[in-house]
Amino acid sequence: MADEGGLVERLSELLASGEVPVDGRLPAERDLAERFSVSRAKLRLALDRLEKEGTIYRRQGRGTFAAPPVSHGSTALCRLAREATPQDVMEVRLEIEPALAAHAATRARNGDLARLEQLMLATIDLAERATYETADDIFHYNIAVLARNPLFLEIYDSIRTVRKLAAWGNIRRESHTPEVMAKFGEQHRALFAAISSRDGPKAARLMEEHLRDVNHMVLRGVRHSGA
Structure with a gap:
């Protein structure tokens, strides 16, 4: 199971991989936890670190984004x-x-x-x-x-x-x-x-x-x- 530093690195690789959709929205926490074989608690710690670094953006009710989100649905x-x-x-x-x-x-x-x-x-x-x-x-x-x-x-x-x-x-x-x-x-x-x-x-x-x-x-x- 990946430690926090390794998980942050793997998440960063995902952000740079081109897999992220055009709107920048990352997969749900459940899906990310399954993908990297970690608990959701450990995933949240890594996401917290990336958010503090300004690498990702989390907006209540809208998800986690690789770039500042835009409200296309309004x-x-x-x-x-x-x-x-x-x-x-x-x-x-x-x-x-x-x-x-x-x-x-x-x-x-x-x-x-x-x-x-x-x-x-x-x-x-x-x-x-x-x-x-x-x-x-x-x-x-x-x-x-x-x-x-x-x-x-x-x-x-x-x-x-x-x-x-x-x-x-x-x-x-x-x-x-x-x-x-x-x-x-x-x-x-x-x-x-x-x-x-x-x-x-x-x-x-x-x-x-x-x-x-x-x-x-x-x-x-x-x-x-x-x-």
Whole structure:
């Protein structure tokens, strides 16, 4: 029977294997326990460790995910995705995310910061637009997680879902030139520095400045696309 460290390694191999479905949802705990021939109690310990590392995401009533989950099944969010404009989404992000950054600066634990730094570095010096988009998404999502407020996180989840389901969702990705990605990566670096130094007001200010630049890029993309 595998020890916890070995089990964590085998679970990590599963996450990297390409077996995980497109929505990122992992098999049920019962199925994973049977697959690795361990008790569910031992499996939960390994999953707890991966969650603390930021490798997986567990959401009550929705399961365990290899990436931040998106609520595809919500009728209300699907309707919002049809009705909301890119500007609608950015207005809400500008209200919510500076507060999340400020809370993350005061509430993140040292281990959280080590993981957030790795996520920040993943957004820097990327040539592929899709790769940058994924790294950027997970970096911002983990700031929301580190705010440690379940209601804030639910609101942020809704924002992410609307962005991903909306017909105009690819505008932002297509606007990511190498210059834009480099600029935003450096903004992420400064934002992480503020969070890691526990400077909540500065983290909020840097997040707002970053999102205003994102908003400018989104509006430019919408004008060029005619959306």
